[in-house]
Each structure stands twice: as structure tokens, then as C-alpha cells.
Amino acid sequence: MYAYAPSARPVVLDPHGAANTCANCDARPHSVCNAVPDADIARLTAIAVVTHAEPGTTFIQEGDPASHFFNISAGTVRMYKLLPDGRRQITGFSGVGHFLGLAVSDTYAFSAEAIDHVRFCKFSRARVRTLLDDYPAMEKRLLAVASTELVAAQDQMLLLGRKTARERLASFLMLQSRQGVMCQSYRHRFALPMSRGDIADYLGLTIETVSRTLTKLRSDGFIEIPSATEIAIRAPAALESLATGMA
Amino acid sequence: MYAYAPSARPVVLDPHGAANTCANCDARPHSVCNAVPDADIARLTAIAVVTHAEPGTTFIQEGDPASHFFNISAGTVRMYKLLPDGRRQITGFSGVGHFLGLAVSDTYAFSAEAIDHVRFCKFSRARVRTLLDDYPAMEKRLLAVASTELVAAQDQMLLLGRKTARERLASFLMLQSRQGVMCQSYRHRFALPMSRGDIADYLGLTIETVSRTLTKLRSDGFIEIPSATEIAIRAPAALESLATGMA
DNA sequence: CGGTCACTTGATCGTCTTCAATACCAGTGG
DNA sequence: CCACTGGTATTGAAGACGATCAAGTGACCG
Numbered sequence: 001m002y003a004y005a006p007s008a009r010p011v012v013l014d015p016h017g018a019a020n021t022c023a024n025c026d027a028r029p030h031s032v033c034n035a036v037p038d039a040d041i042a043r044l045t046a047i048a049v050v051t052h053a054e055p056g057t058t059f060i061q062e063g064d065p066a067s068h069f070f071n072i073s074a075g076t077v078r079m080y081k082l083l084p085d086g087r088r089q090i091t092g093f094s095g096v097g098h099f100l101g102l103a104v105s106d107t108y109a110f111s112a113e114a115i116d117h118v119r120f121c122k123f124s125r126a127r128v129r130t131l132l133d134d135y136p137a138m139e140k141r142l143l144a145v146a147s148t149e150l151v152a153a154q155d156q157m158l159l160l161g162r163k164t165a166r167e168r169l170a171s172f173l174m175l176q177s178r179q180g181v182m183c184q185s186y187r188h189r190f191a192l193p194m195s196r197g198d199i200a201d202y203l204g205l206t207i208e209t210v211s212r213t214l215t216k217l218r219s220d221g222f223i224e225i226p227s228a229t230e231i232a233i234r235a236p237a238a239l240e241s242l243a244t245g246m247a
Numbered sequence: 248m249y250a251y252a253p254s255a256r257p258v259v260l261d262p263h264g265a266a267n268t269c270a271n272c273d274a275r276p277h278s279v280c281n282a283v284p285d286a287d288i289a290r291l292t293a294i295a296v297v298t299h300a301e302p303g304t305t306f307i308q309e310g311d312p313a314s315h316f317f318n319i320s321a322g323t324v325r326m327y328k329l330l331p332d333g334r335r336q337i338t339g340f341s342g343v344g345h346f347l348g349l350a351v352s353d354t355y356a357f358s359a360e361a362i363d364h365v366r367f368c369k370f371s372r373a374r375v376r377t378l379l380d381d382y383p384a385m386e387k388r389l390l391a392v393a394s395t396e397l398v399a400a401q402d403q404m405l406l407l408g409r410k411t412a413r414e415r416l417a418s419f420l421m422l423q424s425r426q427g428v429m430c431q432s433y434r435h436r437f438a439l440p441m442s443r444g445d446i447a448d449y450l451g452l453t454i455e456t457v458s459r460t461l462t463k464l465r466s467d468g469f470i471e472i473p474s475a476t477e478i479a480i481r482a483p484a485a486l487e488s489l490a491t492g493m494a
Numbered sequence: 495c496g497g498t499c500a501c502t503t504g505a506t507c508g509t510c511t512t513c514a515a516t517a518c519c520a521g522t523g524g
Numbered sequence: 525c526c527a528c529t530g531g532t533a534t535t536g537a538a539g540a541c542g543a544t545c546a547a548g549t550g551a552c553c554g
Contacts, residue, residue, distance in 0.1 A: 150349060160404060
């Protein structure tokens, strides 16, 4: 088990780097928001509440009434579910442009915490509903988001149910190398905003196994570990083979 | 590992029990199809291709071009993903009224096989797209389906990542008791259309562990096992506690 | 009846967990 | 500048849960 104390992780993105209107939001190109045409962007701005969350802050609580949708515009978030005795399963990490809060139920199905400094837009569900009626493209976009997440969830089930610790770490690192924050100067090198405990709870392992397996992957020449929060992939093809269970 | 030989399982529902038009389809009340109003039901019938699949037949192949949507109207289906060496993860079981084939990608993200005799409607994706433009309610319905599946997938991640074998079986049995085919005469008694191998690959376990754990749950008084394909729950509340990790 | 196949049960093994100690890193204050 | 502190990460040794290997049981069917 892992102690979930909030801790200062390296800030990867400046949370104050973008203006507070939808028109020049740097997350908009990557998010469902761009289904609203430029001309009507004021309607979006009107109902968006820009919010900041410090590292370790829980801003969605599993079981609470699902009153809002969220759109991440800076930082990284972990979504998770807990068992009564504290066992935790992280269902995913969300970064810039990600949309949270989809649920038919009237309560949230998971909790969400800021890993580093996070900025997000809150939208009242009721107001979004009226927006959806006016912009069918947005509804289509939401369906696309949900479908994509569903595919990712199925991949994760395969990982959790059938892959070895080594394969899980390989899969995780390849995923991060694709969608993580890359280092400008070196390809295949990226930052890990989340802790070993987060990684463990995402992969269904323990901290110790994550640490040991990373060390092993390094000594086997697959990766380098410049610091605890940075990874460089030495052999992308070989690591990908590992990740897909070819080895 | 499990040998995936097609095998004759008890047929739970008569696949020929319903008429071949959407108007009197017994799956329609439970499916996305009822977003199309009665008056226009002919449009739906026009593009629906009713198909049957014998036990063990694969009718969706992971990686194939995603040309159709599917709607199950009789029988039970297993969806799964494979690793190159044959390890299998079943991502879910689908019964009457379930909708399959959601994906943004142009290829299927999973395979689907008939467990017993299955009847389903095939819809060309292209034709459904035009239908969706005319019936926004159907799009909303699809979003609801996707959201529901997403929540289920997150629950399954928690199960696969953090629950013990005993808790997994308890969760599975409670799920089946809710959505499975109930015996008419006895409450808390239901049929299991899937084999032990299917259950194992769904829960991230082996056949042997599934069998042993079921035996243990029986000897502990939680359940009865009238036959290999039938389960009766003796202590629903206690089993539910187990399933949610309270014990 | 004999054969097949799914399921059950038993014995042993291995991967990952648990428990425990140590190393590391950043921040703080002497 | 360096010792001290709190927290994270790494490493080591022992243990457990589920996997694997193997044999036995039972149901269905030709």
C-alpha cells in the first residue's frame, strides 16, 4: 500500500501560461471545445469557470453528485477508484485537452486529483446540455472521446489481466513516450509527472516492483533513468516488442 | 492458458424466438434502436441485416476494418483481446440489447465470439451515420452507451488491478446475478453461459483458480453450484461485501 | 460402454508482495 | 557550509497468492 501524501513534483507546465478566455486557450485545439465555432466562442467562455488545483488536491470525488464537466488546460491529473481498505486503482492520467466527467449516472464514477499544478475549466452539466443541443458536432466529439477512452480502457484491461510486470512497465513507458511531455533537446526522453506510487497503482503493481523492474529495464539496456522523474528510451523498438508481449 | 475450442454450451435463449423485423424485435426496448420512433421504424429495418452465429464463431476480428455496428438480439457474446502468444483477456460479455462496434478508429479494437447461439443485427457504419444525423436522440443514446461501458471498464480495472481472486469471483457472480439470465422459479439462481475458461480470462485468473475459488465460496456458504453452468447465491449481502472489498 | 471434453482437485513452483533497511534528494535552519 | 529532517526511491530477504504441472472425476454423446 502507498501513502498518498501530497508532494511537490516538478512542475512540467506553467499553469498561468495561457489567457483566461476560450478564444486563446491553448487547450482548445486539442479538446471538445473546438466543436463550438469561433463566432460563438463567447457562449463557451460564458459558462466556463477557470479553476486551479494545487498538487494533491482532489477536485472530483467518487460518489459525489456529478454536477460539472471538466476540461484540463494545464498540468496532469490522476483519476482513480478506491476500495474501502485503501487499495487504489488509477484508471488513467489526464493532461492538456482532456475531458473529464462523462457519466450517465448522476454521481461521479471516479475521483480525480491534481498531480502537479493543474488548471481546468469547469462547466455545469445543465448548461453543457443546452450547448449540446445547439452544437451536434460537440455531441459527436464527446462520443469520439468516449469511444477513444473505451479503447484505452480495454487495452488497460489486457495489461492488468494478462501482462507481466515487465510488460506493464514497457507498455506504460511507450504510452508516456507518445503522449507525455517530451524533452525538447532529446527524442525519446520525457518527464514522468507522476510518482512511483502512482505508476504502481496504475499498473496494478507495488512501488517496489515498479522500482525493481525499471532498474532491470535499465540494466538490460532498454532505458536510461537520468533522474527519478525522467526517462529516456534507448531501444524503442525492443521496448515496444516487450510491451505488446512479443518477448 | 486455455484451449479455445468451440464447445456446445447450454442454449439459454432460443435464437429463433423473435420475428425478423425491428418493429417486434424483442431486443429493441433494451437497445439504441428505440431512439428511432415507431413511425420511421421501416428505415431501421431496411438497413438491418439479421445474422446468426453458431457457438464459437468469431464475427468481429480485432484489427479488421470496422465496417459494421452490431446489436445483439439473442444469445451471449464474449469480446476479447489477444497477445501474440495466445494470452487472452475478455473485456466483457454482451447479451440481448447490447450494442457493439463503437470505435473512432477504422479498425475493430477487439474480437467478438458467440458463446451460445447468437442472433444479431448488422448495420453498415456508413448507413448508421446518415441515420444518426436524422435522429440526434440516437447519438445521445450511443453516448450514454459508451459512458456506461466506460464506467464498467473502470470497475473492471479496479477488479483486475487490485482485487484478490476471491473478490473477483464475488464481483463476477454479483454482476451475473444482476444482469444474467435468472431462473424463473428461484431468486438468486442463474445460468452461466460462459465456460470456466471464459470466466478466468475475464477475471485475469486461470481456470484452476476459478474452479478452486468457486469451490471455496461454496464450502464457505456463500453460494451453491447445482451444476457447472448454474449458480445460486445463498448469501447475497455477504457476497456483495466480499465483492466490494469489505472483507 | 468407451471416448472426449470440461471441470475439479492435488502438489509444486515462481512472480510479485510484504516487510525491512538503506540510499537519495530537496528544503531548512544552525 | 553542512547537519538535520521528511519524504521518495531503491535494494534486500522472506513469504504468499495464484500459476503451472499433473492426475482424477464426471457429464455428454456416439
